[in-house]
């Protein structure tokens with residue numbers, strides 16, 4: 001999506017000028033990984049409007065393969081407005097009903113492209129966009145499993161996009177098609193009515209996932225697999241400027257750790273670092289670091305470097 005943020009006043013109703021940027025959980029993760037030097041492709045649909053061109057250029061400019069992005073002249077590119085009243089009170093307004101992305105269909109997916117990936121990253125936002133988008137994301141997860149591509153799932157519950165009942169049913173279905181799940185603690189609670197870490201993680205593992213990492217914001221994260229479990233401490237953050245995208249930064253950090261063959265614990269430590277860094281800069285992905293910035297941050301903060 002294109003994201004507009006009020007500039008002249010933090011409140012939308014008084015703002016006369018807006019900053020224009022790119023937002024979207026999946027593009028945030030893709031950008032985070034590309035900045036760390038990994039090969040990333042983004043699969044989506046955009047309008048043929050100016051906003052679609054702007055997003056395509058931005059994502060391509062970050063070094064991401066956009067060969068699987070389709071453009072559709074009949075539907076507009078999705079938009080959203082982000083009102084940062086203060087870092088604890090962020091309000092979003094979506095303009096994405098009938099967007100090009102919501103019309104993505106199973107026959108937009110190229111199986112040969114997908115099967116060459118190591119990981120498929122999906123979120124629980126896509127199925128909330130339309131029935132077509134729901135069917136497409138499920139098909140992608142099934143294809144990935146068929147080709148032994150690891151499925152990484154961030155539930156990213158967006159209550160504004162669908163009913164609680166539908167969200168719970170579909171997100172639980174997606175958990176069962178995933179290898180690695182990275183929920184926030186509120187999402188674990190929403191899905192399984194469980195706020196204690198180990199029993200919450202057990203619920204995910206019982207549905208067939210191999211790794212669960214529960215994001216705990218500034219406190220870090222809780223990791224559980226069949227063989228290991230534990231908390232991995234977060235990095236101190238002096239002042240949060242904009243928390244949006246921190247969870248995506250976390251996912252990018254974790255996946256980059258996996259791609260670099262780090263241990264699970266070290267990958268989560270990297271994830272914590274990138275999540276913290278992303279909160280220091282305004283924008284959904286702007287604070288995501290390159291390798292040099294990441295290593296400098298980790299070394300300065302904790303004397304650790306992974």
Ligand code: KDG
Pocket residue numbers: 023024025026028092125158244245246247248284
């Ligand atoms: O995780 C950050 C995203 O929430 C943001 O970039 C916009 O994808 C978005 C959404 O649906 O809210």
